[in-house]
Amino acid sequence: MAKTTYSLMEIARIGVLFLPGDRLEKVMPPERRDYPVRVTAKHEFAYGDEVDFDEDNFNALKRVLLLLERIDPARRPYSALWIRRPENPALGEVMVAGGKLPKEGHHIQPLWPDILRAFGGQPTRLDRDNGQTVYYPVHNSDESIVGVLEVSEKVPGLFI
């Protein structure tokens, strides 16, 4: 039987069917969701000291990310979930990473046009160097967009 292959966009489309957006909204405990404003130190490392997760919600999302990376056995993509920072929606960050951290890393950073397009509701493809990234909106049970799924292949993840 001929093998079926899936585009990254198709993998992302299937993946978001199983990603519970409500859990992404609650992936940090309530007292940590505003963690950037708790940081008093100037150095970047201190931000990480304030990060904490709700393990059940995190693990539920992580499990789906790791599984969606296996939808097409002929591909070796990695995935991550991005959110916009509530205190400054121009900024975003990875909140849950699958098999690797995205190339952009784990820090809070300004969002760029391609990912902003997905936050606006449009699945978006970004070709870069020899690889490809797709960004796909993630909804909660109220059908609000609460995050963006990244699926990347042949884009070096952050080595850490």
Next chain:
Amino acid sequence: MADSMLIHNMIRICPQSGDVLEEEARIRALAELRETPLALTSPRNAYVSFQIIVDLNGGHAADLSIEAEPLQGDRDAIAAAEYTFYAQWYHHIDGKYYPDALVPLTEGGASVRTLGEVTGLNAVPGQAYAACWVDLFVPADIHPGEYKGAVRVRTGNAVQTLPFTLHVITTIVPNESLMIADLNSYADNLSNRMKYLRNNEERYEDGTYYKVERQFFRMAHEHRCLLHYLPYEHSGAVPPVFIPELGGKGKELRVKDWSTFDEHFGPYLDGSAFADTKRGAIPIPYMYLPFNFHWPADYVKFGTKGYRSEFTSVMNAFHRHFTERGWLHTTFELFLNHKKRYKLFPYDGDETRFVWDEKVNDIFYELARDALEAKEGARFVFRTDASWSYGLHFGKYADKIKLWVVNALIFSWFPESLPVLRAAGDTIWTYGAAEKIGQTLLGTAISPLTAILRGVDGFVYWENTHWGARWFETPLGEGSETLFYPGDELFGILGPIPSIRLKTLRNVMQLADCMEAWIRRQPEGGRERMSGLIAEALDIAPGSWWPGKSDLVNKPPYEWDDAGFSEAPRARLHQGKPPEALGDLTRNIWRILG
């Protein structure tokens, strides 16, 4: 012609002005140093080091070279082949030039490059002085006594002979260290950071990776240190040659093939990788296991019986294999380095801050229990790196966690933890970073001495291969993340070159190992005696290495803030002290040990 002199090893000389760079030094002018003949004292089976400072007298150093004569004693000689000469390489730090990288001029007693060649490549503007670091190995089988030696500085046809004396004492430095000087790094940074490896996609298959990596392990070993190379990324991904090949899933998961793993690690674990070093074929004392949140068990299954099946069966296979191979001299560590800040996992396996993450200790102890509690065979232990929650955990986990690597500052707040962990038979190291190049060399010496003072088993520098892309100009973080430099690009050396700080650390480790051996031979009071001598040399109050508790400990760790750390008590042991204090201490110790 060049004009040269010999000086001791605890100061560095500015290549432009000739001033002593250590501001705390008792003597800061070369003219004064010239008045003091070099008189060395050393135990046997040890390196002793000194420096040759060459005043270029306005000339250039192109034809400058160094030679040595054998040392002559009444009953023995020390062969010229026991010398190793290194050109000091200067780095630009805060507007000054400091030497740190050491470029070998000799290998096995034969000249491979000249001081002049290295000085030309370094190209320090306005350079007036060049410097050579000298290592002299004092063999274990020579008679104690007085020896006379000399080195020759040759400039063209002109030769200057520089004599010195060496007093060899009876003490023999043991090949095996009683203290662990742990140089940590993360796989596979060597491949990322060395051009020779980075440019070779076949490096794992064609054997070149092993050869280069082994040079790092050997250099650490020869300097009485341990290269400790964590074999996985924060994601849990492991480079292929750091793990055996697995097959199957769930309860069928098995090790299929050990051959690559054994080829990689076998020589470190049976000691053969070190066979022709001065310390000999000693297996590495500690090694990380590759087990983590996502290997060998699939994190998709975390919390299920399948996760347990996968983790436990492979852990037990490791224990069986290591036992069958006779790797019984190394302690193997189950260590979970994951940090939630990287958003790959929801738990801190490393440096627990949120106390509820301590469940990770319980979960993984249970998964590895068979291997961790095995009465026979290879020694597997659970290791933790502790900071925020150390005060909450040392009592609670003393029976499960057998290797504690504790933030040096926070450890100093808890002297009461020491007897608790000792009673449980646990090993304790502290962790910090290598001293910056721009700081006094006494700062490099202080880690082994502090371990003696506090009675711990070792210390860790958290990163030691992060030299930075422009290390030959200014190393990343002033060298606080490396004690090695890559030899490939500038010198064609397919491995590391050492640093002055690594040499300094080795010299102090020799001293500390002898002190620790002496302490253990005393029926009681040995540590107090040695601590008293360190305190006297550093002119510090007895007990000042336990500075008292921070108010932070009265709050849960997740409420600690930067202000609390700023105000926390800190032991100040070497700051502002003359680097010659180490010489005072060393002479005192050798006099007592004989």
